[in-house]
Amino acid sequence: MRRRASLVLLALAVFFAALSPLLRWYAFPRLAKVPPGQYQEVVMEARPATLLDYSTLRAERVEKLTIVQTLKGNVEESERIERGTGRDVVVWDSLSHVQGPDGAMVSQIPERYIFDAHSQAPVHAPGESVDGTPVRRDGIQFKWPFLTERRDYSYFDAQTRTAAPIHYRGVRAFRGLDVYYFEQTIPWTKVPFPKKTPVPGIDASTLEKQTGTTRWYTTRRMFWVDPVTGAPVNGEEIHREELRGGTLLGGRDRVTAFAGHVKMRPDYVDHTVGLVKSQRPLILLLTSWLPRTFLALGGGLLALALLLEARARPRPRAADAATAPAPL
Numbered sequence: 001m002r003r004r005a006s007l008v009l010l011a012l013a014v015f016f017a018a019l020s021p022l023l024r025w026y027a028f029p030r031l032a033k034v035p036p037g038q039y040q041e042v043v044m045e046a047r048p049a050t051l052l053d054y055s056t057l058r059a060e061r062v063e064k065l066t067i068v069q070t071l072k073g074n075v076e077e078s079e080r081i082e083r084g085t086g087r088d089v090v091v092w093d094s095l096s097h098v099q100g101p102d103g104a105m106v107s108q109i110p111e112r113y114i115f116d117a118h119s120q121a122p123v124h125a126p127g128e129s130v131d132g133t134p135v136r137r138d139g140i141q142f143k144w145p146f147l148t149e150r151r152d153y154s155y156f157d158a159q160t161r162t163a164a165p166i167h168y169r170g171v172r173a174f175r176g177l178d179v180y181y182f183e184q185t186i187p188w189t190k191v192p193f194p195k196k197t198p199v200p201g202i203d204a205s206t207l208e209k210q211t212g213t214t215r216w217y218t219t220r221r222m223f224w225v226d227p228v229t230g231a232p233v234n235g236e237e238i239h240r241e242e243l244r245g246g247t248l249l250g251g252r253d254r255v256t257a258f259a260g261h262v263k264m265r266p267d268y269v270d271h272t273v274g275l276v277k278s279q280r281p282l283i284l285l286l287t288s289w290l291p292r293t294f295l296a297l298g299g300g301l302l303a304l305a306l307l308l309e310a311r312a313r314p315r316p317r318a319a320d321a322a323t324a325p326a327p328l
Helices: 002-031 075-085 204-211 266-312 318-322
Strands: 039-053 058-062 065-073 089-099 105-116 153-157 162-174 177-191 214-225 232-244 254-264
Touching: 002 266, 039 232, 039 266, 058 254, 065 254, 075 089, 153 177, 162 214, 177 266, 232 266, 254 266
Parallel strands: none
Antiparallel strands: 039 058, 039 065, 039 254, 065 089, 089 105, 153 162, 162 177, 177 214, 214 232, 232 254
């Protein structure tokens, strides 16, 4: 009976020892994915802010400026692209809606972001765009990969339509979580005018050619990222935009179009932190808790099987030992 039990324990030990790496390296990449139909809304505010009055083309100080950013999963498009690429793909249709203190629209910039559901790496397919203009993204956007590493990443900037390094700056404590802090600075760069502006009758695509006025932008971008899920739990930007030169400014060299320190509204920070805390155990279960438990369980069962096998072996009797011939 002991020998039979030891064989059963040995088989269980091999099973759990093999299951440990399978969970981490096989099941985790196939189970941990961004859902294709996800919907998310984030509200950010700059209090106070400097904003261009388009009726007078003068910069004015306002109480606040609000940015409403929505991310909506396009399931039909993701399924279409998956059939052509053979990968699990997520398509996010994003809209950044900027409004002044009176609720009037300042600008709207739509985006389509196509990425791998597990790694968050961009997937290049028709429809990838910013403000209706086709782009080819290099680097992540909106979300970091699962199990974020302590290193710099390439992060896509929608204003310049280019990717630039976003630097890892260390571990921070934030709302009961140990998060990674990342920071990116975009220097002054000439960028296109948004196609949708608050002034009716203005064709943004020909505005620079007609007036010679250009739009410039710089920002310091900050993210606090949960390293387990890769989700930012907080984000801020110190943002500045200027119009420079041309006939639109009436001989002036430059005028501030927008300047302010943009922060996530506190209630959205609370909601995001709560959502991340609810999802963290699922990732840790696949990557740490279960693999370590199964590995330890396999080692314990192996030791118990060896112990039972040793006890099952017959021991020599005392009489046999006494009559045994003496060695020469």
